[in-house]
Amino acid sequence: MKRLLSLVALLAVAAAPASPGGVWLFPKSDEFPGLRMMRLTKGADGWTGSLTTDWYGDVPMRALDVTGGKASFQIDNGNPRLPAKTWTATLSGGGLHVTGDIWERHVDETARRGTPADAQRLAFPVAPLPAPQTLKPDGLTATPPMGWSSWNRFAAAIDDRTVRQIADHLVSSGLRDAGYTYVNIDDGWQGTRGPDGAIRPNARFPDMKALADYVHARRLKIGIYSSPGPKTCAGFTGSYGHVAQDAKTYAAWGFDYLKYDLCSGEGIYRTAAQVKLAYQQMGQALRATGRPIVYSLCQYGRDRVGTWGRDVGGHLWRTTGDIEDTYASMAAIGFDKDGDPANAGPGGWNDPDMLEVGNGGMSEDEYRTHMTLWAMQAAPLMLGNDLRTMSPATIALLENRGVIAIDQDVKGAQGRRIRKDGDAEIWAKPLADGSVAVALFNRGTTPREIRFEAEDAGLRRIGTLTDVWAGVPDNAARRAWTVPAHGAMLVRVKG
Structure with missing residues (x-):
């Protein structure tokens, strides 16, 4: 009877599906994202895992599910604009077939089993960060570079x-x-x-x-x-x-x-x-x-x-x-x-x-x-x-x-946007000599007349007006310009 029970136990173990848990090593490649290894560990609280890459270090697996010989999980590269992508890792012929997308690359690789020593050898080094500190101004870039x-x-x-x-x-x-x-x-x-x-x-x-x-x-x-x-x-x-x-x-x-x-x-x-x-x-x-x-x-x-x-x-x-x-x-x-x-x-x-x-x-x-x-x-x-x-x-x-x-x-x-009228925008920027730069923008696809008043520049009156692109004075009483499609007019005004 004992021999029969032992045989049943051995057959049960043999019939049990192999697990993808452990250390898995990828073929050496300089191609993005530089996959090094995958680690899957089952603990008291369930499965955890990570992908180690040359580009992003240890990328944590999220929504990890391990069923039989297959693991599915989500990873991202830290870019908040890009959604996490679903990956799969399936035991196949003694290896682990891994597929998924990161950034603009599709990964389709077969990893081989590794050892704890391999995991230590391929571990991504953690570089420490400094304690928070506020640096004092150094006097550079008094104006935009x-x-x-x-x-x-x-x-x-x-x-x-x-x-x-x-x-x-x-x-x-x-x-x-x-x-x-x-x-x-x-x-x-x-x-x-x-x-x-x-x-x-x-x-x-x-x-x-x-x-x-x-x-x-x-x-x-x-x-x-x-x-x-x-x-x-x-x-x-x-x-x-x-x-x-x-x-x-x-x-x-x-x-x-x-x-x-x-x-x-x-x-x-x-x-x-x-x-x-x-x-x-x-x-x-x-x-x-x-x-x-x-x-x-x-x-x-x-x-x-x-x-x-x-x-x-x-x-x-x-x-x-x-x-x-x-x-x-x-x-x-x-x-x-x-x-x-x-x-x-x-x-x-x-x-x-x-x-x-x-x-x-x-x-x-x-x-x-x-x-x-x-x-x-x-x-x-x-x-x-x-x-x-x-x-x-x-x-x-x-x-x-x-x-x-x-x-x-x-x-x-x-400068700031002062007024917007459909495709027309007026911006103003105060300058050190007391004058104001005023820009008239036409974001539309056809020419249009754009007007501005002294109040748009934060002034009570306009004493002088310069067409900046032309580099010549303009009529101080002028208040309207026909601005070409996707074009701009730039003037400098003083009260």
């Missing part, structure tokens, strides 16, 4: 030669003398880390110190890019775990500006408090170098960044996602996501992203609206076009001294 950035035109396909040529064209075109002084390298310059952990540029940038010296010799400044996450948005090496080391490297190379883009950090720093501390960490590291470095926060306007951007050492902070070279994108950002004016002023600026003027996706009137909106908002003016192939019309738009003066006005006030 101006310059050029590589991303809008070149994306990650940027190199040393192009940066040098852009610097030369900033000078020869007159744009440097108009105020555009930063030459900023965005994503795509990074290589690997050396044995000491120091970041090295890739082969397209053979000598960063020499490049910085070249830019400085032209009375310009130079900027660089990184992320608080392990990977940048284009998949290059981020600063995770090497924040202080990277800040020292940038300073040693001679850089004057850092754009710090959340990217893969959104999967690791999942709360507003964590994101703030991640940005504070780099702010402290930059200050510790002793080199004045403008600090640009790029986390897409989340977590009310304008209310704490200065506190972490920031000089400008993005108010929105990335701009595109279309009127719809520019208008949605410029009119509707312009940031709280209460947060902007000398030392810290709302940043609606880089300029698209000259990239070809909009008409001249639409680009004039683009420049007018950014100037009225006291926004940073970062060119995003190829300066080597600019038309005279593009140069004229970008170097208009009257428009730039409104953007760079030392009062540092951000």
Whole structure:
């Protein structure tokens, strides 16, 4: 009888479905999201699990259900705009067949069983965050920074030669003398880390110190890019775990500006408090170098960044996602996501992203609206076009001294929408000399007359009136303009 019972017990165990619990290892791949391993553990309170990735660290499984040899769960990459996606993991032929979607990639991989030793070897390192601290103003960016950035035109396909040529064209075109002084390298310059952990540029940038010296010799400044996450948005090496080391490297190379883009950090720093501390960490590291470095926060306007951007050492902070070279994108950002004016002023600026003027996706009137909106908002003016192939019309738009003066006005006030009438909008911006910039915008698809009164500018009367784009005085009694479709009129008035 005992033998019979033992045989029944063995058959029952053999018949029981295998469990997907344990450690599972994925084939090594540099492809996003860089899957390393999966862990499924059954405890007293049920199943828990995570996916370990190169991009987002340990991604927690939510709504996890394990039935027989199959697990289903939801994961997300920390981006609040994207819904969590459902994944499945099914035992198959001794492996675990895993499928699911993250960001824009569909994963279809087979993992093999691993051991606790494998789990320890492949564990994602946890980089500590600092204690909360408020950094004091450092005197930089009394007015919004101006310059050029590589991303809008070149994306990650940027190199040393192009940066040098852009610097030369900033000078020869007159744009440097108009105020555009930063030459900023965005994503795509990074290589690997050396044995000491120091970041090295890739082969397209053979000598960063020499490049910085070249830019400085032209009375310009130079900027660089990184992320608080392990990977940048284009998949290059981020600063995770090497924040202080990277800040020292940038300073040693001679850089004057850092754009710090959340990217893969959104999967690791999942709360507003964590994101703030991640940005504070780099702010402290930059200050510790002793080199004045403008600090640009790029986390897409989340977590009310304008209310704490200065506190972490920031000089400008993005108010929105990335701009595109279309009127719809520019208008949605410029009119509707312009940031709280209460947060902007000398030392810290709302940043609606880089300029698209000259990239070809909009008409001249639409680009004039683009420049007018950014100037009225006291926004940073970062060119995003190829300066080597600019038309005279593009140069004229970008170097208009009257428009730039409104953007760079030392009062540092951000303009506001005063009145809206259908597709027509009137904005006003007080200036340091007591005058007021007034912008008339036509968001419609046909020309229309737009009127304004002295009260729109907060004045009792108008004594002088200047057409800013034309750079000439206008009739002080004039109150109406016919504004082209998607166009703008910009005037400077004084009582």
